Amino acid sequence: xxxxxxxxxxxxxxxxxxxxxxxxxxxxxxxxxxxxxxxxxxxxxxxxxxxxxxxxxxxxxxxxxxxxxxxxxxxxxxxxxxxxxxxxxxxxxxxxxxxxxxxxxxxxxxxxxxxxxxxxxxxxxxxxxxxxxxxxxxxxxxxxxxxxxxxxxxxxxxxxxxxxxxxxxxxxxxxxxxxxxxxxxxxxxxxxxxxxxxxxxxxxxxxxxxxxxxxxxxxxxxxxxxxxxxxxxxxxxxxxxxxxxxxxxxxxxxxxxxxxxxxxxxxxxxxxxxxxxxxxxxx
Amino acid sequence: xxxxxxxxxxxxxxxxxxxxxxxxxxxxxxxxxxxxxxxxxxxxxxxxxxxxxxxxxxxxxxxxxxxxxxxxxxxxxxxxxxxxxxxxxxxxxxxxxxxxxxxxxxxxxxxxxxxxxxxxxxxxxxxx
Numbered sequence: 001x002x003x004x005x006x007x008x009x010x011x012x013x014x015x016x017x018x019x020x021x022x023x024x025x026x027x028x029x030x031x032x033x034x035x036x037x038x039x040x041x042x043x044x045x046x047x048x049x050x051x052x053x054x055x056x057x058x059x060x061x062x063x064x065x066x067x068x069x070x071x072x073x074x075x076x077x078x079x080x081x082x083x084x085x086x087x088x089x090x091x092x093x094x095x096x097x098x099x100x101x102x103x104x105x106x107x108x109x110x111x112x113x114x115x116x117x118x119x120x121x122x123x124x125x126x127x128x129x130x131x132x133x134x135x136x137x138x139x140x141x142x143x144x145x146x147x148x149x150x151x152x153x154x155x156x157x158x159x160x161x162x163x164x165x166x167x168x169x170x171x172x173x174x175x176x177x178x179x180x181x182x183x184x185x186x187x188x189x190x191x192x193x194x195x196x197x198x199x200x201x202x203x204x205x206x207x208x209x210x211x212x213x214x215x216x217x218x219x220x221x222x223x224x225x226x227x228x229x230x231x232x233x234x235x236x237x238x239x240x241x242x243x244x245x246x247x248x249x250x251x252x253x254x255x256x257x258x259x260x261x262x263x264x265x266x267x268x269x270x271x272x273x274x275x276x277x278x279x280x281x282x283x
Numbered sequence: 284x285x286x287x288x289x290x291x292x293x294x295x296x297x298x299x300x301x302x303x304x305x306x307x308x309x310x311x312x313x314x315x316x317x318x319x320x321x322x323x324x325x326x327x328x329x330x331x332x333x334x335x336x337x338x339x340x341x342x343x344x345x346x347x348x349x350x351x352x353x354x355x356x357x358x359x360x361x362x363x364x365x366x367x368x369x370x371x372x373x374x375x376x377x378x379x380x381x382x383x384x385x386x387x388x389x390x391x392x393x394x395x396x397x398x399x400x401x402x403x404x405x406x407x408x409x410x411x
Contacts, residue, residue, distance in 0.1 A: 009380060011376055011379075011380055011384075011386065011387045012371065012376045012387050012389065013373070013376070014373055014376045014377055014380060016377065016380040016381070044373065045373050045377070047377055047380070049381065081377075081381070110373065110374045110377075111374070135391055136391045138391075139391035139392065139393055140390075140391040140392075193297060196297060196301060197297065197300055197301060197304070198304070201300065206296050207296055207297055207300070210295045210296040210297040210298075211297050213295060214295045214297050214298055217295070217340070217369055217390075218369050218390050218391050220369075221340075221368070221369025221370060221371075221390065222369055222371065222390075222391070224369075224372075225369070225370060225371035225372045225375070226371070228372050228374075229371075229372045229373055237339075237340050237370065238340075239294075239340050239341070239342060
């Protein structure tokens, strides 16, 4: 049964508003009072969910337009989801599409498409990967990492056979084709795991492998989210996979023009994040 | 104070272990673990928990799919669920809100944030 009043929930900069089943005059008056409060929230995005709304009055559209204007002045965005065709038709008739920002294809419609040069794409990718590595090491491991987004080690200086484990994420969509690899020795992964879990934890082989996977998950995931949100990238969610030493022969590293190797140096040892733009299939 | 129980759902052992440590730190005694959504649902058939901590990107069943299944179960509609995930895009936040998630923690996470959110949801006093 639809709620009698609108409700909202705020998470990570998103104010999610569930509209009530009926938007008569009383409901709109209550909604306007709430909208005035919501407009003051520190939220980058306000979302109106129409799923429960069965009927509406003109007063609602006027109120929503005013709300959208207030948000625009604060560089905040209003979008609408689960809007029925009847509501969408009325929004269009009133010329309010720009206020309501109906989202039908989710999440694609949320992001504006942007064309990036190859250079800009790579520059931003390395910048955000470095930031993600800082965040992962500082927050999870309570340590520091040194990484220069403008520096790439040479492949011959970092042969794969010096590592014990490589976790990888393969991206292959219309935006980017590349393989992201995190390369490390077991010793370094063991130290990183101990930093994460404390000195009393017994670090077994499963934990070491999990560390390789989760570290790449955090670095790729953090970079992906920020790049997609802030730079209009379209990187997909991917679950990392693990390669052990016996599987390294499957990795065909590309030449220098297509391969960037970022050393990440911590007090517990170094690991490497490499981005291979010459790969379209998983190693 | 009633004994609390939490279910942790994550395919990574390091994360499960870390969250288990955090839960113990705030005094949670019964901590259950699942490596993915499928195992989580099997456990929940015979289990009542006060809170579920779940990852998003997992094999076999994503966190979003898990939340949808949990919310379909009349016994579990009100069970609080916190996503703990590296997904931080506005689209992901919105998707999780629409699916019925109660709260959200972005990886990498400071222990203090996890403790704060668990204590707030379960109304447990935070230790100084």
